[in-house]
Amino acid sequence: MSVDILFNLQEETRRLFIAGSAMAAGDLRMTKLLPSIQKLGESSPVFKRLSGAVEELLHADREESAVKLLELSTLLGAILYTQGKTETAGESIPIQGSGVELRTESTYRKLHPFIEALTTKGQGRLEQIRASFEDGSFLDLRALPAVCSALDDSYSEIPDFVQTKLIPAFGRDAVPVLQKQLNLQGGKGDGRRLLLLHQQLGSSIIEFVKKAANSGSPEVKIAAITILGEYPEQESLLQELSLEKRKEVRLAAFFSLAKLGTSAAMQRLYEAATSKDREIAVEPVQKGASSALFSRLIQFGSEALERYSVQEGKARTESVEQIATVIRCLEGSGRQMAEEACSFLRKLLTTKSFLVQETENVQESAAALLLELDLPEADQFAVELSDNNKGTFIRYGFRAASKLMSPEEVYIRFSDVLGNGKSRAAKQLLSAVLELAAEQSRADGEHDGYGAVPEELWDTRWIGQFIRLEQTELVCLFAQRAKREITGYLSAKLQAARLNDWNALEILLTLFRIRYKNAPELYMELLEKSSVRSMYYLSWQHTHLLAFMPKAYTERLRAFAEKVTYESVRNQILAIIDALEEKPDELNEESGRSILKWIKNKMS
Known part of the structure; x- marks a missing residue:
């Protein structure tokens, strides 16, 4: 030829x-x-x-x-x-268009990085995708197939962003591509496609959703079940699906039943919470927040406690697990079930046969729930429990007492427990004090992360106990003024400190906060005696401490900075020193936040 x-x-x-x-x-x-x-x-x-x-x-x-x-x-x-042929063999037939009205106004040079980020692997892709989303250049017909395909990406943040931001921006224009790519036997990406199709088409695809719930892969089935939870008329199908062999499918069905909130749905959740499915039923029960269901579970827990008292072996262990499930289901119910829950917890925590070592985890969960109820009777009971069994319940009793009593009364009631700080009760109490003090200090916006407890909420005698017990972190949190006892203790702790010791930096921040006159010299000595090779980066603690230094120390600080090994750290320190030299004298009398704000503004 x-x-x-x-x-x-x-x-x-x-x-x-x-x-x-x-x-x-x-x-x-x-x-x-x-x-x-x-x-x-x-x-x-x-x-x-x-x-x-x-x-x-x-x-x-x-x-x-x-x-x-x-x-x-x-x-x-x-x-x-001249030898080629342009005609196509066969009969011509009309084709159906998709009705997509997207434009192609962006140049391909601008669009290409976005498509490449969606279709390749490697670092920096999410940043490129976000940039294209922000400037709107992604809304292009040529990008749509790649956007929909990215729902299968192995880097979870990209499919999340595509599902929540990109495809909703395309709206109905994405429907034909999503329909073409959807595989009922596919993976998580196909589940996302089904959710997005329902988002655009609503109840018009309910029959297709039912088909996916019955015959789809587990991932697609879970997505379909999530959709069915929005349609009360599909309750019978959800009831059937809640009996599936796969645990994750049953869990999805429980959540959808909780969303429906009907009496039949709550009955199914009760059955799940009182059976072998109790572990996966807890969150759906909490989400359902049904008072009637909570009441039934409290009754079930009371019956389990009665059974526990006369059982042995595996049967007794089963009852303990049932009680634990009831307590977990009640978490988050708050004042909704306060009185009933309090009665149940009182009965549980006063049953002597239940207060044994094997049930300690459940006892602590019950005591924590007492505090969550935010009921005076529950708080009072928690305080009583700490008197009877200080090792197990003291941390909860202390938190409850802090709500009910004055600071002086709390100190008198609990300070004797500390002793030498080595008993179980003392350790539990110190842990509770630190937990509460840390919560309160985080609310201190004045000092940006190194604050103190509100002085009016604590008895002043606590800090003496913490110094005696060598509780440095608590001393820092409770220090309010530069008293000799406090500054002497904290200064002594700096003798063997190193440049990046967390405790040393916290101590120095505290000394600056309480305006201890020797704080600048102590910090300068720490810098000068430490190895500059260990300063790999400038932490927020060092940034604050440098900002608090008086102008008189700029020459010594500059000499230290010149010895710093890493150039980036050295430049940061020198920038702060330059700003310090221009700091007005009156700023030294201002708060820490004011000083740091002035420094940052000067450096920007």
Whole structure:
């Protein structure tokens, strides 16, 4: 066939372009093709001209070979272009358009990085996707298939962003692509596609959603069940799905039933919470927040406690687990079930047979729930519990007492427990004090993370106990003024400190906060005696401490900075020192936040 001969000639021509035109003279492969081309020339003038061009190349001198090879290639290319066919075999049929109205106004140069971020792997992709989202260039027809395909991306933050931001921005224009890509037997990405289709099409696809719930893969089935929770008429199907073998499918069905909130749905959740499904039923029960269901579970817990008292072995362990599940279900119910829950917890925590080592975890969960109820009777009971069994319940009793009593009364009631700080009760109490003090100090916006407890909420005698027990963190949290007892203790702790010791930095921040006159010198001594090689970065603590230094120390600080090994850290320190030299004298009397704010503004 003539076209095949021409393609063979084109291949040989390309070979000579690569090898060099000087190799064309007498080329064996080209010589072998010449008779076939000459035969074609007998029927057409253009082929005769082509055979002549081949002959001229085969007999050309080295100087002329390049020109002859180029002439042959040009003529051959022109002939081949005339031999192609543009028609398609078969019958023409109309096609249905998608109705997508997206434009293609962005240049491909601008769009390409976005599509590449969606379709490749590597770092920095999410940042590029967010940038394209912010400037709106992603809303392009050419990007839509890649956007929808990115729902399958292995880096979870990208599918999350695509699902919540990108595809909703496309709106209904994304529907045809989502429908085409959706595979009912697919993975998590297909579950996302189903959710997005329902978001755009609503109840019009409910039959398709039911099909996905019945026959889809686990991931698609879970998405379908989530959708069904918005349709009360699908409750019977959800009831069936809540009996599936796969735990994750049952869990999804429980959540959807909780969303429906009907009496039948609550009955199914009760059955789940009182059966082997109790572990996965807790969150759906909490979400349902049904007072009637909570009441039934409290009754069930009371019955389990009665059974526990007369059981042994595995049966007794089962009752303990049932009681633990009831307590977990009640977490978050707050004042909704306060009185009933308090009665149940009182009964539980006063049953002597239950107050044994094997049930300590459940006892603590019950005591924590007492505090959550925010009921005076519950708080009072928690305080009473701490009197009866200080090792187990003292932390909860202390928190409850802090709500009910004055600071002086709390101190008198609990300080004797501390002793030498080594008993179980003392450790529990110190832990509770630290927990509460840390919560209160975080609310101190004045000092940006190194604050103190509100002075009016604590008895002043606590800090003496903490110094006696070497509780440095608590001393820092409770220090209010530069008293000799406090500054002496904290200063002594700095003697063996190192540059990046967390405790040392907290101590120094505290000394600056209480305006201890020797704090700058103590910090300067710590800097000068420490190895600058260990200063890999400038922590927020060092940033604050440097900002608090008086101008008189700038020369010594600059000498220290010049020795810092890492250039980036050295430059940061020098920038702060430059700002310090311009700090007005009156700022030294301002709060820590004011000083730091001035420094930052000066450096910006």
